[in-house]
Amino acid sequence: MPALTRKHHLAAVNALAARDRDLGIIVARHGPPPFRARPAGFETLVHIILEQQVSLASAKATLDKLSVRLPEFTPAAYLRLEDEALRSAGVSRQKARYTRAVAAAIEDGTLPIAGLARRSDARARALLTALPGIGHWTADCYLMLALRRPDLWPIGDLALVKAIQTIKNLPERPDAMELDELGERYRPFRSVATQLYWHAYLNG
Incomplete structure (x- = not known):
């Protein structure tokens, strides 16, 4: 589409x-x-997960702190971060688990994030929601904001x-x-x- x-x-x-x-x-x-x-990719998906059930300003502040710790905001670099680095940036234990799961899925090919643009809405949503912490809201926001899906x-x-x-x-x-x-x-x-x-x- x-x-x-x-x-x-x-x-x-x-x-x-x-x-x-x-x-x-x-x-x-x-x-x-x-x-x-927003740019398609890992950083935007992390950003949307951080926005779950908190204000947009709070999520953006946490993302900014993560960016300081991650000059290259890649799944591999994210997985190398210590738990304390995530906590000090404001990432909750639950969201740390979710975002690490996303990073690992991209690294091992379970989530072909670059290929989501070629998938239908339904298929892209299914690939995203197969991961812990990603429900329909998170998946739909990614499709809407990162892939700019119109519907x-x-x-x-x-x-x-x-x-x-x-x-x-x-x-x-x-x-x-x-x-x-x-x-x-x-x-x-x-x-x-x-x-x-x-x-x-x-x-x-």
Whole structure:
């Protein structure tokens, strides 16, 4: 599947804003969302794991500390880090286990991270979620941000769910079935719809 480009991202924003009045209001109030993309590879996957259940700022601070300890942010170099180096950077014991498992899987070929771009969404997700600590949220965020896949809908993302509740003026947080139903309206650009809701959440 072709990766989303900056040009296509803006075209998708405009198409979604025309299709859904609430998304149009987000664009009118806050402008189009930024084109969110990260380099594909090990460092970005570690970054997304660090973002699990913590603030974006906290995860970025931990990543920055790791980068100081890792002039070359490679799986092999990561595996050579002592546990104390990870702890002092702010990596929890659980996330240290998860990120080491990712590094080992890339090193032994279990996770062909460079080849994920050639896999379908479903196959790439299956390869990622086979590893400990990588659920659908982490896999979908990697596919969306690193591989720039256009049609991901990470319904486990709390910011997305909260934004939908607010923007759609719902009395309660929508459940998985309701989220899936809403997401169908946004195909084939659910990733861009997600970023519009994130945009509203971050600027709310």
